[in-house]
Amino acid sequence: MYLDEIQQDLQNVLMDYFQVVKFPKDSIFVVGCSTSEILGRWKGTNSSLKVGFMVFDTIRNILKERNINIAIQGCEHINRALLVERKVAEQNNLEFVSVVPSIHAGGGTQIAGYERMNDPVEVEHIEAFGGIDIGGTEIGMHIKFVQIPIRTMHNNVGEAKAVLLSSRPKLIGGVRARYDFSAENECEHTLKK
Secondary structure (H helix, E strand, O other), X not given: OOHHHHHHHHHHHHHHHHHHOOOOOOOEEEEEEOHXXXXXXXXXXXXXXXXXXXXXXXXXXXXXXOOOEEEEEOOHHHOOOEEEEHHHHHHOOOOEOOOOOEOXXXXXXXXXXHHHOOOEEEEOOOOEOEEEEEXXXXXXXXXXXXXXXXXXXXXXXXXXXXXXXXXXOOOOOOOOOOOOOOHHHHOOOOOOO
């Protein structure tokens, strides 16, 4: 599969997502990506810098148009640390960790981010509004609770499955709770025991 076909797949998936999800300005979008899975191989066995750079550049350009910050999840060999711009980490009070990506500990997409970002840092944990998981990298731990899976018409990037998540505030309360405000919210009446 050629890079331009993979890039088109990725653009299609993200366009589907952003037609459905209204992402808050200046929030964080997590990217979990196995370049090996995109190429039809098992995770961590065929990491590709070419694919990593294409994925990073494509996603960053789409996010930049929407004023959304990118966070790239590393692989399990760096405990799924996330690469972000230092200013994003500081604005969100994120805890820095001491590690830098390599091809087999972080992956091709993290290396691309490290080389392309102005001032990259690794952080331990994020509570992002949403994100994309390309190839089963398990980004759910980095998405705010409550996570919402987003169905898209397109769901493959190369040979890898793409799963997209958004989030919403928790719905709290019992049988009396309401989730939309209307004139009915102000109606006074006696409650039965």
